[in-house]
Amino acid sequence: MIQPSVRSELVSYPIRDIVQEAKRLEKQGTKMIYLNIGDPAPFGFRPPQHILDAAAEALKQNYSGYAPSEGDPELRSTIANYEKVAPEDVFVTSGLSEGIDFLFQALVDPGRNILLPVPTYPLYLTKQRLSYGTIEFYDCDSNFEPDVDNLRKSITKYTRALLVINPNNPTGSVYSRKTLEAIVDIAGEHNLPIISDDAYEKLVFDGEYTNLRTIHKDVPLVSGNSISKNYIYPGARVGYIAFHGEQWSVMKDALQRLCNQRLSVNWEMQRAYMAALKGPHDHIAKFNADLKKRRDILAKRVKEIPGLSLAAPKGAFYAFIKVDGPWKNDAEFVRGLLKEGVVTVPGSGFLPTDKGKYFRVVFLGSPEQINEAMDRVARYMKNSK
Ligand SMILES: Cc1ncc(COP(=O)(O)O)c(C=O)c1O
Structure with missing residues (x-):
């Protein structure tokens, strides 16, 4: 055997x-x-018809080669526009899943960790284990809102970043602005970056929604997103991570290497994501x-x-x-x-x-x-x- x-x-x-x-x-x-x-x-x-049409149109055109590893230039610009960053801050990935994989590879050495909310999306647990990171969590309260005191206490010298999943999988909770502001303050006190998993950003049907990109101040932030849920097209397998702030230049080099080694993301689906972001919505x-x-x-x-x-x-x-x-x-x-x-x-x-x-x-x-x-x-x- x-x-x-x-x-x-x-x-x-x-x-x-x-x-x-x-x-x-x-x-x-x-x-x-x-x-x-x-x-x-x-x-x-x-998925909305105009997104499917964009994929079909790309198949008819000359998108059969490898795309640039870091992503189609026009898609990067469209994402940059949306995230309010520069195109060079954006890396297109095969779904956000690959973005999460790259973040762990680029950030987490053995014995270090990304501090995860509990409950958490299981891919983060697997990636933490595969990085030989320590599994560390911060708690949420009975409404599944992050417990910020517990978050503060859970940070150690081995913490490399804080993860926020909002709206959340598996709980469907949507965090208040106050909680998100408290998380930004804690990250700032500890000089830690925040990773914001925005996979469900558009799917909020009850109450207010705040995205960390609008309130992170000078705290380094990575926004992760994808076409899968927000545009109802999980089979397309396109997502991205976008770096906000000044402290990421060496990390961006690491991301470029990680993108290069897997060549590229499906090009026609990148064109579809571009149509998705441009709208209508x-x-x-x-x-x-x-x-x-x-x-x-x-x-x-x-x-x-x-x-x-x-x-x-x-x-x-x-x-x-x-x-x-x-x-x-x-x-x-x-x-x-x-x-x-x-x-x-x-x-x-x-x-x-x-x-x-x-x-x-x-x-x-x-x-x-x-x-x-x-x-x-x-x-x-x-x-x-
Ligand atoms: C919270 C969260 N993040 C990331 C992903 C990965 O999504 P994808 O790779 O389809 O973009 C999912 C998928 O279910 C998810 O629930």
Whole structure:
């Protein structure tokens, strides 16, 4: 038997890992509702037509070569315009996922870390492990807003940067301006950069939204973004990271090397992202209205089921639901729920297991699908007493 490397054993992705078990049950006849992956396409949401047209047009034109490693020059300028930085501050990546990978490679030596929120998007955990970084977290309160006192206490001499995911995956929380300003102040006190994961920036359907790029003052900031969620086109695989502030020149050299070694990002999809950023942006209001409607249905159903509770999401399309009940842990809860035909992700994929039992639900499904899934959850909870 050929053995995988030790490094490869550090990789896990709980959002997709659960699918294998679901497929096995499906073969045996269980009809599954998949609420595990944050992909709008299987639920009928499509990218705006002008974005698809731009990709098709690029395929007809001369975009079949390698693109410049750091990104199509016109796309970089368009992003720079949006971020209010210079084009040289922008690096186009294969989705924000690759941007996150590059940030860890460029910032984190063994024993160092990027301080992560808990709960956190699992890719950050995997990248921290692959960098042989220490896994360090700061807490959030019961509404999943960062606990700034805890954040301050959690910074050590090994911290290289602070991560903010706003709107958040897995909780759907949207942070107040006050909290973000406090984070900027703390970063400033410790001379630490902030990484702002803006993957869901446009998907806010309840209350105010502040982006760190507008309030970071002189604190160095990296903004990460992508076409995947904001423009409903995750299959395009284009994103970027943009550096704000004066302290990044050597890091930008590192980013250029990381971009060079993988040659380039799909060129036609970069043209599509350019069209996306230029607009029109009519899809955003419609998508947010659809999300709000679904959030309201889900929140109502959660309230009615004994043993479940939820800090209602205000953005993105995830709900991180707390469970009280006889299950040993949330993995056991989620495995049991699979047998009822609902695929979700155990909370322990996003947070250390001593933080309570949670599961993450994607609420992109139709109102009928959400109601059917919650009927199954209610039945499962009742039968498990
Ligand atoms: C918080 C967050 N950041 C980054 C990503 C990566 O997105 P992509 O690589 O599709 O741009 C995701 C994807 O789900 C996410 O939820």
